[in-house]
Amino acid sequence: MFSKSVTHILHLFTSKPMAEEVDMSGRNVIVTGAAPNSIGYETAKILASWGATVVVTSIDNIELMEGSLRRDLRIIGADEKKIAAHALDLCDVDSVNNFTTWYRKNYDDRLHVLVNNAGIHRNILNPRKKPPMTKDGFEIHWRTNFLGTFHLTSLLLPILKRNGLKSGDARVVNVTSHLHDRVKNKSLFDNDDGDYSSWEAYGLSKLALIHFTFEIQRRFAGEYNLQSAAVHPGSVKTNLLKTEEFEGRIRYLLNRVCSALTSFVLLRPIFGAQTSVMCASTQTLQGGSYYVRCETAESSGETKDRDVSKLLWDKSDAWVKTLVKNSGHEQS
Numbered sequence: 631m632f633s634k635s636v637t638h639i640l641h642l643f644t645s646k647p648m649a650e651e652v653d654m655s656g657r658n659v660i661v662t663g664a665a666p667n668s669i670g671y672e673t674a675k676i677l678a679s680w681g682a683t684v685v686v687t688s689i690d691n692i693e694l695m696e697g698s699l700r701r702d703l704r705i706i707g708a709d710e711k712k713i714a715a716h717a718l719d720l721c722d723v724d725s726v727n728n729f730t731t732w733y734r735k736n737y738d739d740r741l742h743v744l745v746n747n748a749g750i751h752r753n754i755l756n757p758r759k760k761p762p763m764t765k766d767g768f769e770i771h772w773r774t775n776f777l778g779t780f781h782l783t784s785l786l787l788p789i790l791k792r793n794g795l796k797s798g799d800a801r802v803v804n805v806t807s808h809l810h811d812r813v814k815n816k817s818l819f820d821n822d823d824g825d826y827s828s829w830e831a832y833g834l835s836k837l838a839l840i841h842f843t844f845e846i847q848r849r850f851a852g853e854y855n856l857q858s859a860a861v862h863p864g865s866v867k868t869n870l871l872k873t874e875e876f877e878g879r880i881r882y883l884l885n886r887v888c889s890a891l892t893s894f895v896l897l898r899p900i901f902g903a904q905t906s907v908m909c910a911s912t913q914t915l916q917g918g919s920y921y922v923r924c925e926t927a928e929s930s931g932e933t934k935d936r937d938v939s940k941l942l943w944d945k946s947d948a949w950v951k952t953l954v955k956n957s958g959h960e961q962s
C-alpha cells in the first residue's frame with residue numbers, strides 16, 4: 631500500500647498519459663455509470679467527440695447526465711446527438727433487462743464496445759461498517775460491481791459477438807481497481823465474510839471482474855473477434871469518494887473538507903478516463919490484459935488462475951440463467 635501511494639504521488643508530478651485520438655465514427659459504445667464529475671462521464675464525452683455513438687447510463691439522473699454531456703459536446707463543437715442516456719440499475723434485474731431490450735431496439739443490435747464502468751465503493755472512511763445488503767440478498771459491492779456487470783454483459787454478449795464477426799473488432803472494457811490485489815481467490819467462493827471490510831468487499835468485486843475480463847478473451851477473441859481488457863483508472867477525484875457517513879451539515883462539511891484535501895492528491899476525472907478511452911479505441915489493444923496508465927501492467931497472481939476464472943464464470947452464468955428463466959427474458 632505504501633509503495634502504491636508513493637508511486638501515485640510521483641505520477642501526480644509527471645506527465646499524465648493521454649489516449650491517442652482514434653476515429654470512432656461508425657462505432658457504437660455503451661459506457662455505464664457516467665454521472666457528472668465521474669470517470670464514465672469523461673470517457674463517454676471523449677469517445678463521442680471522436681465520432682462514436684455513445685449510450686450512457688445512470689440509475690435515475692438521466693436528464694442531468696444527458697443534458698450536461700450534450701452541452702459539453704456543443705461547447706467543443708462536437709455533435710451532441712452522438713450521446714443519449716438511459717436508466718440502468720445494475721442491482722435490479724428488471725432494470726438490466728429493460729435497458730438491454732431498449733438498447734437493442736433503438737440501436738438496431740449495433741454494439742462494438744461495452745465499457746463496464748459503473749461501480750461503487752461504500753463506507754470508505756468507516757470500512758468496518760457493513761452497508762445494507764441488496765434487496766435480493768447480496769453484499770452490495772459484489773452485487774453492483776460484479777454480478778450486475780456480469781448480468782448486463784451476458785445479455786449483450788450475443789450482439790457483441792455478432793458485431794465482432796461483422797466488423798472484425800468488438801470489445802468489453804471492465805473498469806476494475808488496483809485494490810483487487812488485497813484479496814485472495816478463495817474469498818470469491820466463500821460466503822463467510824468474517825470481519826467485514828468494505829475495502830476488501832470492493833477489492834473482491836474487482837478481482838472477480840478481472841477474472842471475468844480474462845475469461846471473455848479466452849472464450850470469444852478467437853472465434854468472434856471479441857476482445858476484453860481490464861483497467862485501473864488511477865486514484866481519481868470523483869463522486870465515489872463522497873461519504874454517506876453522518877447526516878446533514880456534518881456530512882456536507884466532511885465532504886467539503888475531503889474534496890478540498892483530495893484535490894491535491896488525486897487525478898482529475900479527465901485523466902482517470904484515459905486508460906478506458908484508450909482500451910475502447912486503440913487499434914493495438916492487447917486483449918486479455920490489465921491496463922494502467924494507458925499501458926499493460928501486471929495484475930495480481932490470483933488473477934492468473936484460469937481454473938478460478940472458469941469456475942467463477944460457470945457459477946455466475948448459472949445465476950444469470952436462473953434470472954433469465956424467472957424473468958422470461960430471452961438471450962439471442
Ligand SMILES: NC(=O)c1ccc[n+]([C@@H]2O[C@H](COP(=O)([O-])OP(=O)(O)OC[C@H]3O[C@@H](n4cnc5c(N)ncnc54)[C@H](OP(=O)(O)O)[C@@H]3O)[C@@H](O)[C@H]2O)c1
Pocket residue numbers: 662663664665667668669670687688689690691718719720721746747748749750751774805806807808862863864865866867868869870871
Ligand atoms: N475514483 C477512483 O479513484 C477509482 C479507482 C479505481 C477504480 N475506480 C472505478 O471506476 C469506476 C467509476 O467510478 P468513479 O470514480 O467515476 O465513481 P462515481 O463518480 O461514483 O461514478 C460511478 C457511476 O456508477 C454508477 N452506479 C453506481 N451504482 C450503480 C448501480 N447499482 N447501477 C448502475 N450504475 C451504478 C453511478 O450512477 P449514478 O449516475 O446514478 O449515480 C455513477 O454514474 C468504478 O467502477 C470504480 O470502482 C475508481
